[in-house]
Amino acid sequence: MIRPVNxxxxxxxxxxxxxxxxxxxxxxxKKDATREIxxxxxxxxxxxxxxxxxxxxxxxxxxxxKALGLTSEDxxxxxxxxxxxxxxxVYWAGSKTIDVKIKPGTYNMDSEDLKKKITKNSxxxxxxxxxxxxxxxxxxxxxxxxxxxVLIEDCAHALGASYKQKLLGTVGxxxxxxxxxxxxVSSVFGGIAITKNPQLYEKLxxxxxxxxxxxxxxxxxxxxxxILTSFFLPVYNLGLGKAALWLSQRLHLLSMAVYSQExxxxxxxxxxxxxxxxxxxxxxxQLPKLERFNAHRKIIAQIYFKELxxxxxxxxxxxxxxxxxxxxxxxPRCRELYLRAKLERKWVLGDWYQMETHFxxxxxxxxxxxxxxxxxxxxxxxxxxxxx
Numbered sequence: 001m002i003r004p005v006n007x008x009x010x011x012x013x014x015x016x017x018x019x020x021x022x023x024x025x026x027x028x029x030k031k032d033a034t035r036e037i038x039x040x041x042x043x044x045x046x047x048x049x050x051x052x053x054x055x056x057x058x059x060x061x062x063x064x065x066k067a068l069g070l071t072s073e074d075x076x077x078x079x080x081x082x083x084x085x086x087x088x089x090v091y092w093a094g095s096k097t098i099d100v101k102i103k104p105g106t107y108n109m110d111s112e113d114l115k116k117k118i119t120k121n122s123x124x125x126x127x128x129x130x131x132x133x134x135x136x137x138x139x140x141x142x143x144x145x146x147x148x149x150v151l152i153e154d155c156a157h158a159l160g161a162s163y164k165q166k167l168l169g170t171v172g173x174x175x176x177x178x179x180x181x182x183x184x185v186s187s188v189f190g191g192i193a194i195t196k197n198p199q200l201y202e203k204l205x206x207x208x209x210x211x212x213x214x215x216x217x218x219x220x221x222x223x224x225x226x227i228l229t230s231f232f233l234p235v236y237n238l239g240l241g242k243a244a245l246w247l248s249q250r251l252h253l254l255s256m257a258v259y260s261q262e263x264x265x266x267x268x269x270x271x272x273x274x275x276x277x278x279x280x281x282x283x284x285x286q287l288p289k290l291e292r293f294n295a296h297r298k299i300i301a302q303i304y305f306k307e308l309x310x311x312x313x314x315x316x317x318x319x320x321x322x323x324x325x326x327x328x329x330x331x332p333r334c335r336e337l338y339l340r341a342k343l344e345r346k347w348v349l350g351d352w353y354q355m356e357t358h359f360x361x362x363x364x365x366x367x368x369x370x371x372x373x374x375x376x377x378x379x380x381x382x383x384x385x386x387x388x
Contacts, residue, residue: 007182007326007361007363007365008181008182008257009181009182009229009232009233009245010181010182010186010188010225010226010229011182011363011365011366011367011368012184012185012186012286012289012293012365012366013186013226013229013230013367014289014366014367016285017226017282017285017286018226018227018230020281020282020285021223021224021225021226021227021282022227024223024278024281024282025220025223025224025227028277028278029276029277029278029279029280029281030277030280030281030284031277032277033277033278033280033281033283033284034053034274034275034276034277034280036280036284037051037053037190037192037275037280037283037284037287038051038052038053038192039051040284040287041177041192041194044167045167045169045170045194046167046170046196048196049170049194049195049196050194050195050196050198050201051192051193051194052192052193052201052204052205052208053190053191053192053193053208053274053275053280054190054191054192054193054208054211054272054273054274054275055189055190055191055214055270055271055272055273055274055275055276055279056085056178056180056189056190056191056271056272057085057156057176057177057178057179057180057183057190057191058085058086058088058089058191058271058272059089059191059211059271059272059273060176060177060178060191060192060193061085061086061089061090061126061152061154061176061191061193062089062090062092062093062271062272063193063204063207063208063272064152064174064176064193064204065089065090065093065095065124066093066203066207067200067203067204067207068123068124068150068200070093070094070095070123070124071094071095072094072095072096073096073121074095074096074121074122074123074124075095075096075097075098075119075121075122075123075124076090076095076096076097076098076123076124076125076126077097077098077100077114077117077118077122077124077125077126077149078090078097078098078099078100078126078128079099079100079101079102079108079109079110079126079127079128079130080099080100080101080102081102081107081130082128082130082154083156083258084258084262084263084265085258085262086126086128086154088262088265088267091265092267092271092272095123095124098117098119098122099117100113100114100117101113102130103136105314105317106130106133106135106316106317107130107131107133107316107328107359108127108128108129108130108133108134108135108136109125109127109128109135109136109140111136111139111140111143114140114143115143118143118147118149122147122149123149123150124149124150124151124152125140125143125144125149125150125151125152126152126153126154127140127151127152127153127154127172128154128156128157129153129154129155129157129158129161129168130157130328131157131316131324131325131326131327131328131361132157132158132161132184132297132322132323132324132325132326133158133161133316133317133319133322133324134158134161134162134163134168134319134321134322135163137163137164137166137171137172138164141171141172150173150174151171151172151173151174152172152173152174152175152176153168153169153171153172153174153175153176154175154176155168155169155175155176155177155178156176156177156178156180156183157178157183157184157325157326158177158184158323158325159177159183159184159185159290159323160184160290160291160294160323161294161321161322161323162321163321164321165321168321169194173195173197173200174193174194174195174197174200175193175194175195176191176192176193176194177191177192177194178190178191179191179192179279179283179286180257181225181257182257183325184290184293184294184323184325185283185286185287185289185290185293186282186283186286187222187279187280187281187282187283187286188222188223188225188226188279188282189222189279190275190279190280190283191275208274211272211273211274212273212274213273213274213276214270214273214274214276218255218270219276219278219279221252221253221254221255222255222278222279223278223279223282224248224253224254225254225255226282228244228245228248228253228254229245231244232244232245232248255270289366292366293365293366294323296364296366297323297324297325297364297365297366298322298323298324299370300324300327300363300364300368300370300373301322301324301327301364303370303373303374303377304327304329304362304373304377305318307373307374307377307378307381308329308377308380308381311380311381311384312331312333312384313329313330313331313360313380313384314329314330314331315329316328316329324364325364326361326362326363326364327361327362327363327364328359328360328361328362329359329360329361329362330358330359330360331358331360332358333384334358334359334360335358336383337360337380337383337384338360340383341379344379362376363376
């Protein structure tokens with residue numbers, strides 16, 4: 001294995017993406033790239049949908065909450081297994097969140113617990129399709145309609161996934177996608193809000209037009225990410241890449257995927273903002289790769305299903321429409337397995353995706369080969385045979 005297994009450092013990165021980032025850094029982005037990204041999503045999801053681009057998925061979510069006109073007393077129901085960016089975006093927009101449990105055996109919202117959490121102040125449900133696995137949209141949609149709740153689909157992990165032959169993002173009242181560095185396709189940062197409601201679209205567009213541009217240095221930081229990452233990863237296992245990455249972040253040559261302020265519930269000055277044409281240029285290069293990337297993820301997932309079937313690991317449910325951005329397994333021994341993998345150095349696993357208790361995420365990204373997946377499965381089975 002030439003590069004370490006790493007699901008957090010631009011796992012979608014290919015040689016043409018690196019060269020494009022370097023070119024964009026020197027001469028700037030494509031003039032109409034942002035609008036072309038929006039047009040791509042409108043074409044992909046269907047002609048009745050309209051898209052508005054922002055500089056991140058959290059910014060797109062914030063804009064949706066603002067466009068819905070929620071007040072400080074209004075409640076947004078979200079699942080309790082999620083990224084800090086989800087509740088933060090609601091707080092930034094001036095509303096409050098109510099946590100809903102995830103359904104046993106999945107990592108998505110439990111519709112039964114959702115019913116229990118609804119109050120007179122409930123206005124919105126954000127249904128998250130965790131790791132590219134669809135939530136139970138039939139049941140959750142029914143609950144929302146019965147209680148007059150707006151249904152927002154969080155498709156940050158799920159571009160190209162489907163539910164009963166319907167593309168995710170087309171079922172709810174409004175949805176948003178992320179083009180973050182470790183998402184389905186990547187422009188390092190980027191987000192898209194989608195709706196077929198003309199009035200809501202006009203409000204989203206007005207909000208987007210009134211937002212500032214990110215400053216020049218912030219955009220440079222993001223363009224440097226694929227460039228520097230391509231140099232760090234080949235020597236990561238030797239410790240040199242890890243040290244270089246740490247130093248680059250401390251010198252602010254690179255930004256973090258989640259800022260330290262966000263972990264404290266604060267809003268960094270870079271969010272929300274417009275989607276820069278420079279980052280949109282990177283996104284346009286990745287979008288044509290979507291089907292190839294997702295087909296590969298499904299192939300790797302099938303290897304895991306086969307090779308780990310007889311282990312003590314609890315595997316995710318199978319669904320034809322899921323894309324398995326991460327292949328998540330459940331076991332009381334996952335923390336032990338995570339620490340063993342970390343000691344091996346070549347198995348570098350993720351951020352919030354890598355839970356410290358019973359959840360462990362296995363990679364599926366485009367450059368993670370079938371042979372890599374088989375090697376990882378064999379290693380996991382060896383570790384599982386040893387008692388703690």
